[in-house]
Amino acid sequence: MSWNDERIETLKTMWEAGQTASQIAEALGGVSRNAVIGKAHRLGLQSRPSPVRPNEPEAKVEVVEPVVVSPVVELAPEPEEIDELEEAESESSPAPAAAEPAARPAEPQQILRSVGPGGFVRQSPGEQQPPATPAPPRRLVPAKPSAEMAGKTSLLDLNDRICKWPLGHPGEPDFHFCGVKVNPGFPYCVEHCGHAYQAQMPRRDRRPPPPLPFGGPRVR
DNA sequence: CCCTGATTCGC
């Protein structure tokens, strides 16, 4: 297996989306987790929260500015801090059910879940809840809220400020990116952050084969 | 044990 453009593209996208190296390797097929990690590093992709931290002396940063982005979107925390949230959460706090305190920016969880072909978010059996905001059966619209449907956002159009959420499959004629202004600090717009950062399923429940927000690599 | 990502180093 070699790293052609398409596979690299998939790697980049998934890596940035927070998928684990294992997931990426599995999705790509023909490569090991190590291969993915190695490649990611060679590509200069920035490392994500690693279990093994070189422990870098860091000047303290306190930009605790509660930015109001959207009532619907729960922001993901900085990678640095998501570590201990798991345990603290699994213990208490059952299910907020209906009367949820609107938001708890204090302990969000950053992770991913699969997104179905239509863009709907799959739920694992244990966590099925009615959507906080009654979502219409198909609220997904081509994610092209703004201006042009005609001018697709190509790979070349990508920059720090526009949403890199891929639409369609890499290599396909109409493959393009969302292109909407990003949710500051994230690679995606507010809407797609909502898709990209969600509660992680227990690893046990991970379905290896099916989903991939990116359409996954096509098998040849 | 399982998982994770990081690093090394022979190829």
Next chain:
DNA sequence: GCGAATCAGG
């Protein structure tokens, strides 16, 4: 450049 082996934390 590649990735298995190894390391090391959770």
